Amino acid sequence: MxxxxxxxxxxxxxxxxxxxxxxxxxxxxxxxxxxxxxxxxxxxxxxxxxxxxxxxxxxxxxxxxxxxxxxxxxxxxxxxxxxxxxxxxxxGYCLACQHNRTVPDLSTPDHVALWTRIEAAKRRLVYSVLRLNLPRPLPDSGHPEPLVFDFLADDPGSPDPVLTGHSDGVITIALIEADDAAREERRSQMGEAYRTLLGHFRHEVGHYYWDILVRDNPAALEAYRTLFGDERADYAEAMQRHYESGAPEGWENRFVSAYATMHPWEDWAETWAHYLHMVDTLETAGALGLRVDAGSTLAAHVESDPYRTPTAAELIATWVPLTLALNSLNRSMGQTDLYPFSLPADVQTKLRFVHDLVSHCGETEPKTTSPV
Known part of the structure; x- marks a missing residue:
């Protein structure tokens, strides 16, 4: 940012x-x-x-x-x-809020504060979408798969909680995810290293852009299957296996997170989310004039626009030393690592694939006033 x-x-x-x-x-x-x-x-x-x-x-x-x-x-x-x-x-709605389809009942006082946090994370997501010049068809544009947001609260009369997820262009964010204590409890229960509202948005929009950029593009789909696996594998079976047995041994050498091991779709969405983590955080570091210099083995000079960096290799070369520095700063304050992940060679290859797809969208100057 x-x-x-x-x-x-x-x-x-x-x-x-x-x-x-x-x-x-x-x-x-x-x-x-x-x-x-x-x-x-x-x-x-x-x-x-x-x-x-x-x-x-x-x-x-x-x-x-x-x-x-x-x-x-x-x-x-x-x-x-x-x-x-x-x-x-x-x-009367701005470019970002035109993508909202459903918001929680705002006559409930507790909902307003939680919804406001969700909106703040959503605007950061839309900022990145605009900077990358990604397609973002509006709900009333006539596009068969517009980008739509539903922000939903649990129904007190229903035993089934709202689940954050994506389906056919609709990204659902459970309102409870904006409650810091509840979200941290879920993170701990699920053994996750990272769980944030912005992370949810970046992950779920990854599913959306798989449909838009990969699914109907034969060349991209073939390359995707080579790197991530065959998405036609039964999702329900993969999910059951993941929650019963966990990630396979040695997953750290091939995946960016344990959740990415569940199914090729989740591997893609996790990789996509990390790509957005990278470009936005690097832009912030550059705007602040941050320079990491610790000898020949650790150097991160953010001097160009990460959203327009020609190659993924350049992004990664700057990102890795920056995250090492930020993690060290967090530890100095007794906090957990800001970026508790590593980027092995296989993950870097997947990030290059994402970068190349996104770069094709950004080859022309963004036209943010357009509905698509």
Whole structure:
């Protein structure tokens, strides 16, 4: 994630900021220009304030803007250019929130705070999707497989909990996953090294992009099966075997996580998620000017845009020393490793496959105002 700058006072801004802490200006993120803008109200719309600092000072006025309808609940800080600020369907929602199909009952007080956390993670996911120029058909676009989000709370009258997952373009996130204590309990019970809301989004969207980028592409599908295995293997049997017997011995030499060993689809989704971990974290490190230099064996200089890095090898060469440094810093604070994974040769080959597929999508400049 990049850093931003207030055009009014030059203050450094972060992706989730809604108010500049230095000059007090209201802030909104405009995704089609990938910038944070200080704005002032003008009747039903908002106008960008005059720029005097930083790179935003010379950027043309974006014209009248509106905040996403979810901004009213402090659940979104994105803006849009829609002429209408209210209405039915997707009218009045930002580019990210137009992908929402279902949100939990917000008349329940506990739901609002949890849903807000889910929305924050979702915006980070959509940011990466936009930066990579991946297709993202909207629910009302007429596309046979739009990208859709359902955020669901458990039904008190049902014995069956909501399960986070993906099916036919619909990504379901269980509301309980936004409860830190509940999520940590599940992580511990399942013996996972890592479990976060953003990780869920990145994993599940990996399933979606397998359908979009691999399934109907004969060349990609053949290469996928060579690296990950045959996805036609019975999923229910694979899941039962995994939860009864666990990961096979020596899995660390071929897979990025134990869960990736369950089925070729899960291996793909886990690898995809780690690719998004890499590019977004490396962008953050570069924006902060982080440099890791510990002799000839440990060096990470993030000096280019990870979202536009030509090869996966370059990403990995920077990523590995950075994660070693970050893990060491966490240990110094008595915390668990930030990135408790390793990237053996087989995993690096899989990451290269993901990178090459994604790079084809990013060969043209992103057009974030387009519905697809």
């Amino acid at each position: 990049k850093l931003f700058q207030c055009q009014c006072c030059g203050q450094i801004l972060y992706f989730e900021n809604t108010v500049c802490l230095k000059c007090g200006s209201m802030l909104g993120y405009l995704p089609d220009e990938d910038r944070m803008i200080a704005v002032a109200p003008d009747g039903p719309v908002w106008n960008a304030l005059p720029g005097t600092h930083g790179m935003n000072a010379a950027v043309p006025d974006p014209g009248p803007l509106r905040f996403c309808r979810n901004w009213e609940r402090s659940a979104c800080n994105w803006m849009h250019r829609s002429a209408e600020g209210d209405g039915t369907g997707t009218a």
